[in-house]
Amino acid sequence: MSKKLFQASCLSAAIIVAPCAMAIPTEAASMPFNDIKNGGSEAELYKAVQELYSKGIVFGTTNTMFSPYQSLTRGEAAYFLAKALNLETKKVENPGFTDVPTSHPYYGPIAALATKGIIQKGANYHPDQFIKRSQMAKILTLGFDLQKSTTLTAPFSDFTKDNETNQYIQTLLDYGITQGTSSTTFSPYSDVRRGQMVLFLYRLLEKNDGSFYVIGVE
Numbered sequence: 001m002s003k004k005l006f007q008a009s010c011l012s013a014a015i016i017v018a019p020c021a022m023a024i025p026t027e028a029a030s031m032p033f034n035d036i037k038n039g040g041s042e043a044e045l046y047k048a049v050q051e052l053y054s055k056g057i058v059f060g061t062t063n064t065m066f067s068p069y070q071s072l073t074r075g076e077a078a079y080f081l082a083k084a085l086n087l088e089t090k091k092v093e094n095p096g097f098t099d100v101p102t103s104h105p106y107y108g109p110i111a112a113l114a115t116k117g118i119i120q121k122g123a124n125y126h127p128d129q130f131i132k133r134s135q136m137a138k139i140l141t142l143g144f145d146l147q148k149s150t151t152l153t154a155p156f157s158d159f160t161k162d163n164e165t166n167q168y169i170q171t172l173l174d175y176g177i178t179q180g181t182s183s184t185t186f187s188p189y190s191d192v193r194r195g196q197m198v199l200f201l202y203r204l205l206e207k208n209d210g211s212f213y214v215i216g217v218e
Contacts (some may be wrong), residue, residue, distance in 0.1 A: 030054065033066040036195075042068075045195050048202035057083040058198055068195025075106035075127030077136065077197060078119070081143050082109035084201045087116065097125040118142045123159035134188035136197065140177070141168040144204050149174050156186045162190075177203050 029052040038046045049066055052058045058080050061067040062160045072080075082089055089108030093115050100110050106127055113119045118139050141148060149170040152159065169186055172178045177200050181187040 006031075015183070032064060033060050035065045036068055042153055044202075045199060048198045049195070052080075052084070052198055052205075055083075066194065068193060068198070070194050071130040071191035072194045072197050073127060074125065074129050074131045074135075075104075076194070077131045077139070077192070078109040078113055078125075078127070079106050080197055080201060081139060082112045084205060085116075085143055087112040095121045095125075097122070099124045100127055102119070113139070113143070116143075128192040131197075132189050132193055133170060133186065134163075136192045136200070137168035137172050137178075137188075138165055140200060140204065141171045144208075145173050146175060146184065153182055154186070158185050158188060160188070163204060172200070175204075175207070178213065 013107065031046070031053065033049065033053075036042050036046045036049055039141055045068060049058065049068070053060070053066075058066075061070065087109070089112045092108060092111040094102065095111050095114035097110065097114075100107055104110075110119070110125055110127065119125070140146070146153050148167050150167070152166055152170050154173050156169075159169075165188060169188065178196075181190070
């Protein structure tokens, strides 16, 4: 498995944005959402949502709304990431989460991430809880097989001492995928917004030589 992601030398701008019915496309589709503007501060977000939606990687909260500033659930995050990585979600080993039965709408993506070691197996996954920024940093680093940073250089006062997630956060900073919520904070325990996750995935996939599917690409 070859990963062509390269490490950025500086931070790129990241949008810092203030549960749902799925509107998942069954095939390539144009941008149907009217709650994101194609211009101004939302220009990159619009492009990212349009591109990833057309690839079947992300979905809206309704047929006409993406709800980019709404918190992202752990189940939605699993779906987005598994689709971005083009993981097999049908024939997967059951990770044994008691709150994710095989009938759960996100069972396949969650099981696929657990099989790859991107998320940890345990008693529960809590698919309806909101994913935090520190958790997001970890699954993106592991999912895209990024070279994990070993030195903490970010000036964040809310880095928790000896917390392993600091290294995953620093990794995304070094790759230019995100930045802090301020010059001195990352807010690791704040919710990830739906629009933020799309931007993070879009930037990572763009760095992979424009390929929207990275698993299995030589």
